[in-house]
Amino acid sequence: MNYFEILEAPISYKIDEQKITDVYLEKQRILHPDLQEKNHDDSDISLLNEAYHVLRSPILRAEYFLKLKGINTDAIVTSESASEILFLREQYESINSEAEIEKFNEYLQERMGNLIDSLYKLENNLEEFNKKFSLLRFIKSFLDRVVPDAYSGD
Amino acid sequence: MLIVGIDLGTTASVIAFMQHGTPRSIAVDVGKNTTPSVVNYEDNGIIVGREAIYRIDPAHSVFGIKRFMGTNKKFFGRSPEEISADILTYLKRSAEVTLRTSLDAAVITVPAHFSDAQRIATKRAASIAGLKVIRLLNEPTAAALAFGLDKKVNGIYAVYDFGGGTFDFSILRLKDGIFQVLATGGDNYLGGNDLDDSILINNLSSYGIDISQLNEGEKMLGRLVAKSLKENLGNEKEVKKNYIYKNKNYEFRLSDIIMRNIAQIYLSRTLKIADQVFMDAGITKKNVDGIIMVGGMTKMSIIKEAVQNHFALKLLDDINPEEVVAYGAAIHADSVAFKKTNMLLIDVVPLTLGIETLGGNVDKIIHRNTAVPIVQRREYTTHKNRQDGIKFHVVQGERPLAKDCRSLAKFELTDIPKMPAGAPRIVVEFSVDVNGILSVKASEKTTGVAQSVLIEPSSGLSDDDMVTILENAVKNRETDALEAAHVFLKVESERMINFWESLTNEIPREHKKFVQNEIASLKKALESEDFSQMAKHKKNIEDISGQFLDEIISERLSRKTLDQNRRELA
Numbered sequence: 263m264n265y266f267e268i269l270e271a272p273i274s275y276k277i278d279e280q281k282i283t284d285v286y287l288e289k290q291r292i293l294h295p296d297l298q299e300k301n302h303d304d305s306d307i308s309l310l311n312e313a314y315h316v317l318r319s320p321i322l323r324a325e326y327f328l329k330l331k332g333i334n335t336d337a338i339v340t341s342e343s344a345s346e347i348l349f350l351r352e353q354y355e356s357i358n359s360e361a362e363i364e365k366f367n368e369y370l371q372e373r374m375g376n377l378i379d380s381l382y383k384l385e386n387n388l389e390e391f392n393k394k395f396s397l398l399r400f401i402k403s404f405l406d407r408v409v410p411d412a413y414s415g416d
Numbered sequence: 417m418l419i420v421g422i423d424l425g426t427t428a429s430v431i432a433f434m435q436h437g438t439p440r441s442i443a444v445d446v447g448k449n450t451t452p453s454v455v456n457y458e459d460n461g462i463i464v465g466r467e468a469i470y471r472i473d474p475a476h477s478v479f480g481i482k483r484f485m486g487t488n489k490k491f492f493g494r495s496p497e498e499i500s501a502d503i504l505t506y507l508k509r510s511a512e513v514t515l516r517t518s519l520d521a522a523v524i525t526v527p528a529h530f531s532d533a534q535r536i537a538t539k540r541a542a543s544i545a546g547l548k549v550i551r552l553l554n555e556p557t558a559a560a561l562a563f564g565l566d567k568k569v570n571g572i573y574a575v576y577d578f579g580g581g582t583f584d585f586s587i588l589r590l591k592d593g594i595f596q597v598l599a600t601g602g603d604n605y606l607g608g609n610d611l612d613d614s615i616l617i618n619n620l621s622s623y624g625i626d627i628s629q630l631n632e633g634e635k636m637l638g639r640l641v642a643k644s645l646k647e648n649l650g651n652e653k654e655v656k657k658n659y660i661y662k663n664k665n666y667e668f669r670l671s672d673i674i675m676r677n678i679a680q681i682y683l684s685r686t687l688k689i690a691d692q693v694f695m696d697a698g699i700t701k702k703n704v705d706g707i708i709m710v711g712g713m714t715k716m717s718i719i720k721e722a723v724q725n726h727f728a729l730k731l732l733d734d735i736n737p738e739e740v741v742a743y744g745a746a747i748h749a750d751s752v753a754f755k756k757t758n759m760l761l762i763d764v765v766p767l768t769l770g771i772e773t774l775g776g777n778v779d780k781i782i783h784r785n786t787a788v789p790i791v792q793r794r795e796y797t798t799h800k801n802r803q804d805g806i807k808f809h810v811v812q813g814e815r816p817l818a819k820d821c822r823s824l825a826k827f828e829l830t831d832i833p834k835m836p837a838g839a840p841r842i843v844v845e846f847s848v849d850v851n852g853i854l855s856v857k858a859s860e861k862t863t864g865v866a867q868s869v870l871i872e873p874s875s876g877l878s879d880d881d882m883v884t885i886l887e888n889a890v891k892n893r894e895t896d897a898l899e900a901a902h903v904f905l906k907v908e909s910e911r912m913i914n915f916w917e918s919l920t921n922e923i924p925r926e927h928k929k930f931v932q933n934e935i936a937s938l939k940k941a942l943e944s945e946d947f948s949q950m951a952k953h954k955k956n957i958e959d960i961s962g963q964f965l966d967e968i969i970s971e972r973l974s975r976k977t978l979d980q981n982r983r984e985l986a
Contacts, residue, residue: 287594294760295789295850296752304789304847311787318698322783364688371695406814410688412529412583412603413767413784413814414821 264330265313275327275385277317286314320378321402324395333388338396347400354404363408370405374398418519419550419753421558421745422507424500424526424538426482426581426607427643427712429453430742431507433515434750439562439743444510446965447958450738454479455502457492461907464506467915470969472640472976474633480609483581485541486533497537498885501544508545509904513951516901521548523749525741527582528554529602529766531812532824532854539851544885550752552851555579556586557597557763558744559710563735564590565747565759571705572598573732574693576723577741578686579711581607585690587697587704596762599697599785601689606682608643608713614678615642619668625661634661637976644970645670651717658974679718687726696785701727709733710740762787765848772809772818774799781846784814791847798842802834806842810856829858902947909942909950912957922968927960934960 266273269282291297293307316322328335339347357363377398384391421439423430428450432441441449445465454468456476468477476492481503484496491499508519526538535552542549556575563573570591577584584602588595616638617627630638641659645668648655654671694701707729713719714737724731735743751759764785770778771794781792798806807828813821832840841861848854916923916935923931934957941949
């Protein structure tokens with residue numbers, strides 16, 4: 263079963279979050295380890311948790327959607343995205359204050375929001391969808407560099 | 417059989433149980449519901465709680481041990497696990513005496529951002545104390561549980577948990593008895609202790625003293641004086657307290673303005689984390705029904721105001737912020753132990769878990785905020801011909817480079833059959849259980865020769881150490897619960913008598929006669945080994961002294977000179 267099937271949703275980038283949450287919680291009521299006998303197998307609940315996590319995340323869902331459609335999701339760089347990535351790298355490398363980190367973080371979040379919005383319109387043009395997704399993933403990797411220290415592991 | 421919830425805190429601990437479907441704290445330390453997480457190791461025994469603060473001295477005292485959980489640091493030859501176990505033992509024994517029953521199992525809370533090593537250390541502390549751990553529960557989740565059960569609400573709630581040592585922020589969905597954590601964020605080294613340090617540094621520098629000139633004991637005392645200034649400030653413009661350093665009196669001050677400036681630094685860090693959690697949860701502020709305020713720091717009006725201003729959301733602070741976490745733990749303990757199906761808790765992995773790959777990048781295997789339990793597999797291969805070993809480095813954190821993440825473990829899979837590069841299929845399996853504890857296995861699939869490596873955190877106690885400590889703990893632990901309770905009651909009664917006899921002059925006049933009479937009765941009960949009388953008079957003294965002991969302790973700290981000849985803190 264793929265993740266969409268597990269959560270009883272059609273295979274589409276658009277999801278009804280309320281609906282998949284209802285299905286998820288309903289299945290949790292059956293599969294949650296607290297309700298099982300000792301030494302039970304965690305693989306069903308684990309798959310359910312993974313499916314929900316992926317489908318709820320706009321980035322992970324895009325990647326999973328492309329994979330289900332048989333599209334190779336290795337990084338694609340177009341001339342357009344290359345210039346944006348270079349620009350972001352310059353921005354990132356010139357950061358030298360807390361305030362600038364915050365500004366960069368905000369900028370990236372906004373840009374990510376735009377790209378996610380555009381993905382919804384490209385569901386029938388998988389080639390373009392994949393290009394946007396690839397750029398989105400680059401942006402996310404910059405965002406991971408500037409998340410608050412508490413997330414960095416130290 | 418009694419099942420409890422324990423909030424093992426950085427500055428204070430609370431133990432609670434379910435009584436007729438409602439969580440209640442058990443009064444353990446001088447009749448109070450919170451027990452300072454301070455332990456004194458003295459020649460005549462181990463002292464925990466308020467009396468340990470009263471008698472605090474660097475040669476014998478440990479406080480804030482929670483911050484050292486999962487590390488190799490030792491105090492007086494004891495590991496953080498053992499010291500935490502001493503706090504847990506005290507809570508367990510006191511609860512047993514109070515409730516007259518034996519206590520075997522507990523849900524123990526941990527900060528949501530506690531690492532693997534810190535979680536395992538907490539579990540070990542419990543087993544040294546003879547407590548079976550039903551579950552390690554994340555503190556903000558516990559608070560939401562207590563709140564949700566009390567108010568019977570549905571909706572989306574945030575938990576702002578600012579404690580003595582750690583900060584956590586979580587967003588949960590509450591729906592018909594299901595508590596679903598949507599996202600969590602936090603910092604294990606951000607708490608009230610940091611504010612105390614700033615207050616101390618601030619005051620010292622006003623006298624031209626640099627904190628680095630102080631030894632550990634002087635710092636310990638200074639922090640306690642700073643803490644008591646912070647707690648006494650309330651709505652005052654300024655509070656003062658004496659601090660003795662190298663036999664000289666210094667007047668420590670804390671004004672409302674200074675407090676605000678200090679708090680601001682730490683507040684902005686908490687709010688930044690909170691904003692990130694909103695992003696991770698995919699939730700906008702207007703969709704949240706309220707913020708549950710948890711932890712001692714949230715009693716400060718400065719903190720409340722700032723959180724209120726930042727989020728413009730309703731603050732929910734009508735359950736005691738110091739006890740709500742233990743309440744949640746008690747509720748969960750009851751629910752899990754008796755398999756109650758009307759309530760379900762879905763918690764998440766707080767930080768991304770991954771493997772370092774070539775070039776120092778991180779291959780993210782389990783993303784943060786994925787619900788537990790979760791198992792994920794990845795396949796790797798060799799990159800040299802006839803390569804028969806492969807090294808793995810397990811890391812935790814969001815940054816793309818392994819060097820910027822926290823290193824959890826390193827291990828090597830050996831005896832891989834010699835094959836051309838790229839032929840072996842090495843499957844690495846990460847699994848995080850409902851306690852938030854990670855285990856990693858690696859095996860080679862092509863040849864059918866599967867070998868697994870199970871990792872445990874490299875820091876802390878070794879397995880051999882644990883075996884020895886557990887053996888000793890079991891040997892020292894009386895097998896009969898009633899017998900154990902009696903021994904504990906006798907020891908505590910004797911200590912109480914000594915304590916108050918040495919403090920006769922500090923007892924407020926209106927209570928003096930009563931305390932002296934009760935002490936005399938307690939002595940009689942001890943002589944005749946009348947345990948029910950012992951319990952009765954001990955409780956009478958606790959109930960009355962609870963009204964003035966904190967004041968005596970606070971006074972004592974500001975008059976305290978440390979004996980410089982005594983051995984330094986290890």
